[in-house]
Structure formats: C-alpha cells, structure tokens
Amino acid sequence: xxxxLFMSSSNRTNIPNSLNEHWMPFTDNKTFKKNPRLITDAKGxxxxxxxxxxxxxxxxxxxxxxxxHGRKEITEAVSKQLDKLDYCxxxxxxxxxxxxxxxxxxxxxxxxxxxxxxxxxxxTAVETAIKIAIAYHRAKGDSKRFRFxxxxxxxxxxxxxxxxxxxxxxxxxxxxxxxxxxxxxxRHTHLPEHKFVKxxxxxxxxxxxxxxxxxxxxxxxxxxxCIVEPIAGSTGTLIPPKGYLKRIREICDKxxxxxxxxxxxxxxxxxxxxxxxxxxGVTPDMITMAKATTNGVIPMGVVAVxxxxxxxxxxxxxxxxxxxxxLFHGYTYSGIPAxxxxxxxxxxxxxxxxxxxxxxxxxxxxxxxxxxxKDLKEVVSIRGYGMMGGIEMRMKDKPGKAGFQTFKHCYxxxxxxxxxxxxxxxxxxxxxxxxxxxxxxxxxxxxxxNYSKS
Ligand SMILES: Cc1ncc(COP(=O)(O)O)c(C=O)c1O
Numbered sequence: 001x002x003x004x005l006f007m008s009s010s011n012r013t014n015i016p017n018s019l020n021e022h023w024m025p026f027t028d029n030k031t032f033k034k035n036p037r038l039i040t041d042a043k044g045x046x047x048x049x050x051x052x053x054x055x056x057x058x059x060x061x062x063x064x065x066x067x068x069h070g071r072k073e074i075t076e077a078v079s080k081q082l083d084k085l086d087y088c089x090x091x092x093x094x095x096x097x098x099x100x101x102x103x104x105x106x107x108x109x110x111x112x113x114x115x116x117x118x119x120x121x122x123x124t125a126v127e128t129a130i131k132i133a134i135a136y137h138r139a140k141g142d143s144k145r146f147r148f149x150x151x152x153x154x155x156x157x158x159x160x161x162x163x164x165x166x167x168x169x170x171x172x173x174x175x176x177x178x179x180x181x182x183x184x185x186x187r188h189t190h191l192p193e194h195k196f197v198k199x200x201x202x203x204x205x206x207x208x209x210x211x212x213x214x215x216x217x218x219x220x221x222x223x224x225x226c227i228v229e230p231i232a233g234s235t236g237t238l239i240p241p242k243g244y245l246k247r248i249r250e251i252c253d254k255x256x257x258x259x260x261x262x263x264x265x266x267x268x269x270x271x272x273x274x275x276x277x278x279x280x281g282v283t284p285d286m287i288t289m290a291k292a293t294t295n296g297v298i299p300m301g302v303v304a305v306x307x308x309x310x311x312x313x314x315x316x317x318x319x320x321x322x323x324x325x326x327l328f329h330g331y332t333y334s335g336i337p338a339x340x341x342x343x344x345x346x347x348x349x350x351x352x353x354x355x356x357x358x359x360x361x362x363x364x365x366x367x368x369x370x371x372x373x374k375d376l377k378e379v380v381s382i383r384g385y386g387m388m389g390g391i392e393m394r395m396k397d398k399p400g401k402a403g404f405q406t407f408k409h410c411y412x413x414x415x416x417x418x419x420x421x422x423x424x425x426x427x428x429x430x431x432x433x434x435x436x437x438x439x440x441x442x443x444x445x446x447x448x449x450n451y452s453k454s
Pocket of ligand 1: 121123156158264
C-alpha cells in the first residue's frame with residue numbers, strides 16, 4: 001500500500017491507516033489494496049475520491065441512489081427517527097412506521113400484490129420469496145412442489161437460495177456443493193441479433209418455451225416458482241424480447257407455478273414505471289425489491305406478495321396456539337425504524353418530484369447517448385431500457401479483463417460505474433439533467449477510447 005495514504009487521525013474516516021483487515025466483497029483485494037479507489041464524499045450526482053478528484057456517478061452506486069446522494073430529507077428523517085425510537089424487535093411486536101411504509105409501497109405495486117414482508121437486502125428478499133413460495137404451496141396442501149426455475153445470466157444475490165436460482169457461473173462454481181437441490185435454469189434471452197437493439201428486441205420470444213420444456217421434463221406439478229429479473233441488470237442490461245414475459249406468465253399459469261419478478265434493480269422507477277411489471281404489463285405473484293427502497297442509505301429489502309397468498313398462509317395456520325407465527329421466517333432487522341424512516345422519506349420524494357415520470361422522460365435521451373458510442377472500436381454491444389444500459393467490450397484474453405481495464409480508464413476520465421465481466425453497467429440517477437447525461441456519455445467516450453489506445 002502506498003504510504004501517501006497514511007494520514008493524520010483527523011482524516012481517519014476518509015483515509016484508513018491500514019487496508020489489510022477489511023476483506024472486500026466482490027473485489028480483487030490484492031490489486032485494489034495496491035492502488036485503492038476510496039470515495040470520500042457524495043453529493044447529488046457527483047462523487048469525490050480520496051485524491052480529491054470529482055467524478056460523475058453513472059450507476060447510482062449499485063443502482064441504489066436514483067434520488068441522488070446526500071438528500072437532506074432522508075438524512076433528517078433517519079436522524080429524527082433514531083432520536084425517538086432507534087430499535088424495536090419486529091417479532092410479535094412492532095411500531096407504526098413499518099405499517100405506514102407497507103401501505104405506501106402497496107399503493108405503488110401492481111393491483112393485488114399488496115402484502116409486504118421486510119427483509120434486510122435484495123438477497124434476503126429473494127431467499128424470503130423462495131420460502132414464501134414453498135409455504136404457500138404447503139398451505140394449499142401441495143407440498144410436492146420443491147423445484148425452482150431461474151435463468152442463465154440472472155443475478156438474485158448471494159445467499160444459498162439466491163445463488164442457486166441465479167445464473168452467473170462464477171458465483172455458482174465455487175459453491176456447487178452447498179447449493180439448493182432441484183433448480184433448473186432457462187437460457188438467457190440475449191441473442192446475437194440483439195447487439196445494438198434499443199429497447200425490447202423483436203426476436204427471441206421463443207426463449208420462454210424453455211420453461212415449458214423444463215415443466216415437461218421435471219413435471220410442472222413439482223415446480224414451486226420461476227424467478228426472473230424482468231430486465232437482467234447485473235449482467236449488463238439484457239432486455240426481455242417482446243412478448244417474452246407474457247409467455248412466461250402463461251406457462252406459469254398453465255402449471256400452477258408461481259412467478260417471482262426480482263425487481264431489486266428495475267423496481268422504483270428504473271424502467272420509467274414504478275415497477276417493470278407495470279411497464280411490461282405482466283403481473284407476477286411476488287415482487288422482490290431493495291436498493292432504491294431507501295435510496296440506498298440504509299439496508300432494506302422487501303417482498304411484495306399477492307394478498308391471496310398471504311391469506312392462504314394465514315388461514316392454514318388458524319388452529320395454531322395464539323402467538324405462533326404463521327410463517328417461520330423473519331430477520332432481526334426486518335423493517336427496523338431507521339430503514340423505514342428512510343423508506344418513508346423516499347416515498348415522499350417519489351411523489352413530490354414525480355420521479356418515475358422524470359425517469360421516463362429522460363430515458364430516450366440516455367438511450368440515444370448510449371447508442372452514440374456504437375462507433376467506438378472495442379464496443380461490441382449496447383443494450384438499454386429506461387434509465388439503464390449495458391455496454392459490452394470485446395473480450396481480451398479472458399472474460400472480465402477488458403471490462404475492468406475500461407472501468408479504470410473511465411474512472412480516470414471522471415465517470416464512475418460498475419463493470420460485470422466485460423459489461424459496463426450504466427444506471428444514472430433520475431435527478432440527472434440532460435447536461436449530466438451529456439457529461440456521462442462524453443466521459444465514457446474518453447475512457448473507452450483511452451482503453452482502446454492502451
Ligand atoms: C436483481 C437483484 N436481485 C438481488 C440482488 C441482491 O441484492 P443485495 O446485494 O442487496 O443482497 C441484486 C443485487 O445487485 C440484484 O441486482
């Protein structure tokens with residue numbers, strides 16, 4: 001580690017004395033610690049790093065902060081809440097805020113999906129949705145359904161269930177021995193002809209038939225649920241072909257399979273509607289969400305569940321002694337006051353600033369900007385929808401090398417985002433003005449061009 005990073009104790013929160021002890025998540029720790037990228041400040045759409053360099057945040061953190069960084073309304077709400085009630089245990093007890101937030105969330109979810117279970121993050125939301133699927137089928141006397149269907153190139157988080165239904169090979173390979181049994185994957189929907197398609201591709205609806213095939217091979221009556229991201233986010237914005245999600249819904253209905261939309265990324269306006277479900281006109285049985293629920297400032301995950309499923313689980317346990325939970329599941333941090341306060345402040349901003357429409361209006365400008373990078377030499381594919389996009393770099397030697405090198409050149413050029421493998425993940429904040437989108441695109445052009453020359 002460079003000694004220039006050692007600074008006085010007054011700077012301790014920004015510049016650590018040692019980088020050794022923190023084992024960083026999803027990070028090449030060895031390389032990072034030789035040449036760290038530390039973020040010290042965030043305001044609006046900008047970040048500042050430990051060298052004092054200002055960068056534009058082109059991925060809303062990890063899709064977390066669509067309302068921008070440092071929102072006073074959120075910080076003040078959290079601070080006020082912590083002063084009044086910092087924690088209360090969530091099992092057989094509660095406080096008003098979590099009920100109020102559930103009502104506000106249920107107003108924005110598709111009709112009928114109005115029962116809200118709080119978790120800690122996206123992974124625990126997915127894990128919870130898997131358990132609720134099993135609990136629901138059992139409540140209906142259908143306990144043979146144990147199988148789940150996910151999709152290649154899907155990302156659902158890092159717990160055992162979420163890792164299993166996900167379809168990113170590096171996440172699965174190491175942990176194969178402990179993954180959930182009975183999980184099958186459909187093929188992903190990204191076809192060669194989709195390389196530079198703006199919005200939903202016209203071709204590829206037939207990829208949904210993979211679900212029918214799995215149902216035929218394993219017995220549709222044994223499948224508890226199918227989980228997909230309406231738009232696969234972490235693997236670089238893979239947009240569903242026209243008619244694909246509708247066909248998945250039809251096949252689920254035919255076999256009594258529950259459909260879970262993982263909207264941890266697409267939820268809360270990323271597509272221009274509150275949920276991708278509404279944007280694409282397909283209603284699942286459960287929706288998972290996290291990230292933007294609190295504008296990323298306090299961890300919180302949510303599973304929104306069809307009312308009928310909630311009723312079935314409650315009804316089936318009506319003969320239990322008083323005080324027995326209907327669902328043996330929950331977390332110490334399910335709906336804690338600080339997260340709820342952030343969530344309520346976020347809902348206020350969504351409404352006051354008509355934020356989903358703002359995202360919708362800015363989307364074509366972002367998509368035009370992204371596609372203007374098509375001429376760059378090493379760019380092999382650009383996909384996008386709403387306020388999200390993926391730029392794929394030509395693979396160099398091994399998967400991920402080109403993506404990471406491009407990320408570093410872009411960082412140096414003053415635009416920050418995340419790469420997954422060779423895909424650059426772009427997801428600007430909804431508060432962006434056109435000048436911010438221009439800045440993101442200009443700096444991407446500089447960074448990508450510098451990478452090509454390197
Ligand atoms: C679609 C999706 N589901 C689940 C997760 C996991 O969320 P978390 O990292 O909050 O556990 C993510 C994270 O990026 C995600 O994109």
